[in-house]
Amino acid sequence: MTPYEAIISKRDLRVYTEQPIADDVMHRILQAGRMAGSAKNLEVNRLIVVTDQAVQDALVEAGDFSSWIGSSAAIVGFASPTAELRMFDVGRQAQNMMIAAHAEGVGSCPVTLQHQDKARDAVGLPEDWSMGMVITLGYPVDDHPESPLKRTRVALDDLVVRNRWT
C-alpha cells in the first residue's frame, strides 16, 4: 500500500475484533504520532494509551457519541495543558497514527470527548490539562457495518478555492 493509497482508502471504523494490537505494531503507530511536527516544535501533547477495560468504560461516559469505544483494542487520548491546547498539532498526530495503523491493517476512528471533567477523571489528568479528542484502534471485523454517517466527500471542485474566494 503506497502512502497515497493508505490516505485515500482509510475509512473511520468503529467495530473491532477482540484481537489485541501487538507491541511492535503499536510502537510504530505511536512513533507515527511522535514524529508529527508541532507549533514552534514545542511538543506539548502527550499520548495516553488506554487498554484497561475499566478506564475505557469510564471514557465512554466522557463523550456524547462514544457509546461504542469500550470495545476498542486500544484508545489513544491526546492530552495537553489546557492553556497550550493546539488542535492542529493534535490533528496532525492523530492522522499520522490512523494512517500508519491503516497501513498495518488496524482500523481507527477519531472520537470527541465533550465532558472534560469525566475525561480527566477517567485517566487521572490534572485539572489544568484537557483531552478533548481520542482515537480508537482495533482490527476491523470482516463484515463491518457501513458508517452511520455515510456520505460521499464534497467534490474536489467544490472543496478547492484557487487563489481568492471572490
Ligand SMILES: Cc1cc2nc3c(=O)[nH]c(=O)nc-3n(C[C@H](O)[C@H](O)[C@H](O)COP(=O)(O)O)c2cc1C
Ligand atoms: C474532529 C472529529 C471528531 C469526531 N468525533 C466523532 C465522535 O465523537 N464519534 C464518532 O463515532 N465519530 C466521530 N468522528 C468520525 C466522523 O464521524 C468521521 O470522520 C466521518 O463520518 C467520516 O467517516 P468515513 O471515514 O467513514 O467516511 C469524528 C471525526 C472528526 C474528524
